[in-house]
Amino acid sequence: MSDREIDQLLVERVQSGDKQAFGLLVSKYQRKLHRLLARLVRDPAEVEDLAQETFIKAYRALGSFRGESAFYTWLYRIGVNTAKNYLAAQVRRVPVSAMADLGDMEGAEGAERLRDFDTPERQLMTRQIALTVDEAMAGLPNELREAIILRELEGLSYEDIASAMDCPIGTVRSRIFRAREAIAARLRPLLGTRADERW
Numbered sequence: 001m002s003d004r005e006i007d008q009l010l011v012e013r014v015q016s017g018d019k020q021a022f023g024l025l026v027s028k029y030q031r032k033l034h035r036l037l038a039r040l041v042r043d044p045a046e047v048e049d050l051a052q053e054t055f056i057k058a059y060r061a062l063g064s065f066r067g068e069s070a071f072y073t074w075l076y077r078i079g080v081n082t083a084k085n086y087l088a089a090q091v092r093r094v095p096v097s098a099m100a101d102l103g104d105m106e107g108a109e110g111a112e113r114l115r116d117f118d119t120p121e122r123q124l125m126t127r128q129i130a131l132t133v134d135e136a137m138a139g140l141p142n143e144l145r146e147a148i149i150l151r152e153l154e155g156l157s158y159e160d161i162a163s164a165m166d167c168p169i170g171t172v173r174s175r176i177f178r179a180r181e182a183i184a185a186r187l188r189p190l191l192g193t194r195a196d197e198r199w
Helices: 003-015 019-040 044-064 071-090 108-115 120-138 142-153 158-165 169-191
Strands: none
Touching (some): 003 044, 019 044, 019 071, 019 142, 071 142, 120 142, 120 169
C-alpha cells in the first residue's frame, strides 16, 4: 500500500469521527510542515504557531478533502497559505534560509570525512555561495520563492506544486525557471561564469 493510500485511509477514518487517526497524520507530517514553514518564516515561535494553525485548519476542512491530490500536498497548500497570510499581515519581507536542515542529512560520518579534504578557501567559498543563494531566495517574489522551495528543498513534483499553489503546471515550470535564473544571476559573479554558461 502506497503512502498516499495510507493517508487516504487515515483521512477517511478522521471523516468517520476517529480523532486519533488525525493524530497519526500530524505525527507523520509535523516535521516536514515545520521545515517548510521555517523556510518561509524566520521566527521559530511563529513557525510553531503557524504549524499548529495549519493543522487546525486542515482538521476543520478535512470533511471537504476528496483525495484529488495527495494529503501532504493539500496540507502544504494550507501551510503555505497560512504563512502567506501571516507575512502579509506583517507587511515586511522575511528572508528564507536556503541551508539544508542538518538534522535530515544522511551519512553524517561520510560528510565528516569529506569535510577533512576541504581547504579553508573552499570552506569560505561554500559559505559565500550559501549566503548568496540565501540572499537571492530572500529577494525573490513570494510565488517564485514558494515554487523553488517546494521543488528544490521539499522535493515535490511539478504536479504536486501546481496543486499546492493552485495554479497550472506551466505556471509552476515558469516560476521555477525564473527563480533558478534569478539565483544563477546572483551566483555568476561569485563563480566567474558567463550568462550563457551552466555549472
